[in-house]
Amino acid sequence: MNAREHGLQLLREMLRIRRFEEKAAECYSLGKVRGFLHLYIGEEAVAVGTMQALAAEDAIVSTYREHGHALARGVPMNALMAELYGKASGCSRGHGGSMHFFDVGRRFYGGYAIVGSGLPIAVGLALADQLQKRPGIAACFFGDGAVAEGEFHESLNLAALWNLPVLFVCENNLYAMGTALLRHQANPDIHRKAEAYGISGLAVDGMDVLAVEETMREAAAAVRRGNGPCLVEARTYRFRAHSMADPELYRSKAEVERWKQRDPLGVLAARLREGGLLADADLAALDREVAAEVEAAVAFAEAAPWEAVADLTRDVYGPGAGG
Amino acid sequence: MNAREHGLQLLREMLRIRRFEEKAAECYSLGKVRGFLHLYIGEEAVAVGTMQALAAEDAIVSTYREHGHALARGVPMNALMAELYGKASGCSRGHGGSMHFFDVGRRFYGGYAIVGSGLPIAVGLALADQLQKRPGIAACFFGDGAVAEGEFHESLNLAALWNLPVLFVCENNLYAMGTALLRHQANPDIHRKAEAYGISGLAVDGMDVLAVEETMREAAAAVRRGNGPCLVEARTYRFRAHSMADPELYRSKAEVERWKQRDPLGVLAARLREGGLLADADLAALDREVAAEVEAAVAFAEAAPWEAVADLTRDVYGPGAGG
Amino acid sequence: MRTTYREAVRAALRQALAADPRVFLMGEDVGRYGGAFAVSHGLLEEFGPERVRDTPLSESAFVGAGIGAALGGMRPIVEIMTVNFSLLALDQIVNNAAALRHMSGGQLSVPLVVRMATGAGRQLGAQHAHSLEGWYAHVPGIKVAAPATLADARGMLAAALRDPDPVFLFEHAVLYPSEGELDEPCGPVDLARAAVRRPGRDVTIVTYGGSLPKALAAAERLAAEGVDAEVLDLRVLRPLDTTGLLASVTRTRRAVVVDEAWRTGSFAGEVSAQIMEGAFYDLDAPVARVCSAEVPMPYAKHLEDAALPQVDGIVAAVRGVMPSRG
Amino acid sequence: MRTTYREAVRAALRQALAADPRVFLMGEDVGRYGGAFAVSHGLLEEFGPERVRDTPLSESAFVGAGIGAALGGMRPIVEIMTVNFSLLALDQIVNNAAALRHMSGGQLSVPLVVRMATGAGRQLGAQHAHSLEGWYAHVPGIKVAAPATLADARGMLAAALRDPDPVFLFEHAVLYPSEGELDEPCGPVDLARAAVRRPGRDVTIVTYGGSLPKALAAAERLAAEGVDAEVLDLRVLRPLDTTGLLASVTRTRRAVVVDEAWRTGSFAGEVSAQIMEGAFYDLDAPVARVCSAEVPMPYAKHLEDAALPQVDGIVAAVRGVMPSRG
């Protein structure tokens, strides 16, 4: 795939996330989507850039802010929108909602809503690959806030100690809910914490999808080569509130506006334009294409069936569960 | 106090720990002391050297291997031996045993038997001092194994973030039970982990009580000055088994013998002799003195009363507990 | 005065902070964010960052630090955003907060208050819907209370701060917006007795916390059918007011226990067992339980509704223990 | 063949490791140390460090890694040295291990086995004496079993490894040295039914795990008094064999539940509640409980003995539910 095709591909993926979430927020205000809804808008370059470095055999573990990771991984938008609607056609049969997308076929091992609790899972998935001599690596996304949890420390030490193929991706968006990085990290230089575990740590501009892709390819390759885990800090920013309930008292509109100047979609579009790889017509076409996909997803979700209440406790235990 | 007096004082404190524990082990084989008994023998220089840097207003938090810390802090040997016997005259009324010595009057906040769980307690004690503008600092002892626990990470970050007066003392005796340092720490350079929290970390020869004292005075002074917490790694070794149940399959006799060449009591005695500060007569006198104290402690413990069974649930809740 | 459960808790916090310099509030986002449920909104501005402290995401460390600060003479109020995250701090709670006084032979005291939101009903899925009050009530050395009314939301905090031992207050998230009348002045309430929220002759509906409104609604429905149900709010799960519980049940001779926890191993089971032990010969029917279905809480509304205790289910359970009429 | 509970567990581990390459054992000191209770002694030498893995002190991470490895196709056996330390891993257990299958709409399966030593009686003090089986039994999505006999110590592990869901095995530390006869060959046992360990007509003593020997001793003492007690070993706490429980109690019409946990909120309460719900009209006396005193476990032997269920207390409780004679 040439540079233009690749560039358009990255732009398309980021746009799919952007439009999907704008629609999700709209559906939320209409009461069709409920519970917690954490938007990824502004951070799209991290998910899309990282996925370029991952293969089908790799496993992915994410957080409650995982719409972008699921979409970039190729989980069908229909299944995701239906999940937000709580329908049985959702990627988790409506059991999970926004915070718990799963697609085992694509090795998307899900959204975890307890901060930090996905890290040990990723370590275990990597251990399974190592023990079965499989080529896969485990990519684990988490936020800057998760770095303060004990599980961050325990997981990095364990993965490093056992030389496990884990790509730890910290999405540093400068806030843990309303708590700024400097008020939750004594040493805010997150990627440098890799040294405490004797592994390599990298930092990358999380608003530049090409930079993210390059860094992640490098990091993933090293992990694949058996160099053990790697910690990558992607510096990004959340354009929207933490969740739909957040009054955003903790940051200024000006700060948000400053970051919007570096909108990852805008940054890439400009870069492609400079290179003469993007024309207005391309953008318009992308917009139409993605808008259509989103509309189709909403139609699918609206039409999808509900799980029968009679099946409430099905899937609590597995088939033929002994005893 | 001149160099000779000070040297003899340090030697006496270490000898008191050594003889107390030898006697405790003897009582254990006689069935008079039960439960878990973790001996500190070989590590005496760390407790004794550190206590030189602490004042009455400072708080101390320790582990289940805390005989040495309690003795060096000045908790009466009688109360400790009675506690090992499970008597009501014990420092914890026989409720705690070897792993749970307490003496609130001396701000000895106890032995904690869940590895790593003392660290947050020390952070809180330091926070109380800071908020009440008291001069005290909190000294927190823990082992190399505790460094792998999430609470180590969370506690150091919190103490550093809030600039709390905590002296974190890691007694690195190279083993977590039967697991060697290199098999539980991806990066075994423990004091360097301080960097991840933006605080200072120091390492010291834990078999040399004078070196420990010097380093701890330096560290404690910095903490007192308000420079925030400090992490000191004392490199030491456990001469005895992890506990009375440990068959010691994980290390060689030769390794233990090598370390015994650096017995902290021998190291100090030799140093004092070189300086002409210690005569055989002094040693003999010390031995007699300490032997007498230990014998008295045993006599006290033997004669001490048992807590009445009728009082079993007293002290579960405080006096005038509301409700 | 007209107010809400949320404002009642905030008023109690403000009063506690104003009354005692040893009191401080710490937890995730209690400060600049204003509290995940806006309970502490405005307190940072009023009392400053020393006394209203935002913590990192480190539940074990900041709960343990609360224990240490209490040992050090402070009166910390630790907010764990929700009970779901308290699992990460259970070691500090069970092995330190609850044990230190006795384990030290009575030397130590841990005057700590821990507040947390609890319960389901907001479509948050399996990891954000726990009701673990019953687990906490199992642990000697701590006290466990569940304010279900505005008066308790306001008064239990002051009572907890007076207590020499760790007190855990469970605030059901669904109650925060609930409105009602509350009159000044506000002092502490007792942390000892269950309260009859609706007197009745025919049957006792025993409940606590977020299930109280459902129990009262069920009682109203039953009244229309001529069943006069008493509604007993346990208020404090540990120490449990067994006397008050047995007094009501021996009077009505029938009981239904409503508890949002999963049925097996729920606190409702403990209540049933205590009735068995203390009022067996006074019972005209076996005690029934209305609890949550044994399933990780699903996100979809119709499934979550089906999993949780509802008014219909309570009414049906009460009918089940009443003598069947012609 | 003459063997011990410890050796029975070891035999099961060896057999499992030999039979299935997906099986591996991980935990603190399971390897070079030989296991804190010498259960895994020799397995490192036999199966190597890849399959018998010493972990750092990181309960949350290695239990979570066990969950992840199970998701990845392995059959991990995670040893948590004792239940006391499992508090540090409860988030992984409750929010991940138990929830992932349902939360993912049935896509994920977590075939994980977690073993841990439990219980008191060895003078280890308040932080090393917990009996939290009842807490685990509260959680849907996992299974909870407590081998009390040599046959179960050996057979439950194989059964647990066949199960598609997380199974938690609680081995009472006091049982490890217990001796008995066990005959080859050893296959899996069921993880479904309670077992009558001693048939009797007059009363059912319901128990599990470490309390079984005490219950049997009490039954012998009672036999001498002419009271023929049946001893029912629950074996599996989740899913509970309610049918087997009710079958025994409806036959004997009297029951005493023995459980080493603190009384309030104990699993014994759940058992009592289920008897209330399923056999109320068949009872001749209220169900009694013999549990631990509500105190952090003290170190001193006489105090620990007084705090724990003992044969005398069980005998007295049974007498209490029998009709008073002469």
Ligand SMILES: Cc1ncc(C[n+]2csc(CCOP(=O)(O)OP(=O)(O)O)c2C)c(N)n1
């Ligand atoms: C253990 C735990 N504590 C608290 C919460 C509540 N909570 C949800 S998200 C969040 C902030 C997490 O920040 P970060 O890790 O930076 O991720 P971000 O939301 O910025 O993507 C908090 C405190 C939680 N879900 N889990």
Ligand SMILES: Cc1ncc(C[n+]2csc(CCOP(=O)(O)OP(=O)(O)O)c2C)c(N)n1
């Ligand atoms: C959380 C927890 N896990 C496991 C144990 C069992 N255990 C007791 S001591 C110990 C080793 C601790 O090693 P270290 O911290 O180096 O201290 P040391 O014994 O060497 O002084 C272990 C695994 C425990 N007490 N707590």
Ligand SMILES: [Mg+2]
């Ligand atoms: Mg963030």
Ligand SMILES: [Mg+2]
């Ligand atoms: Mg050590």
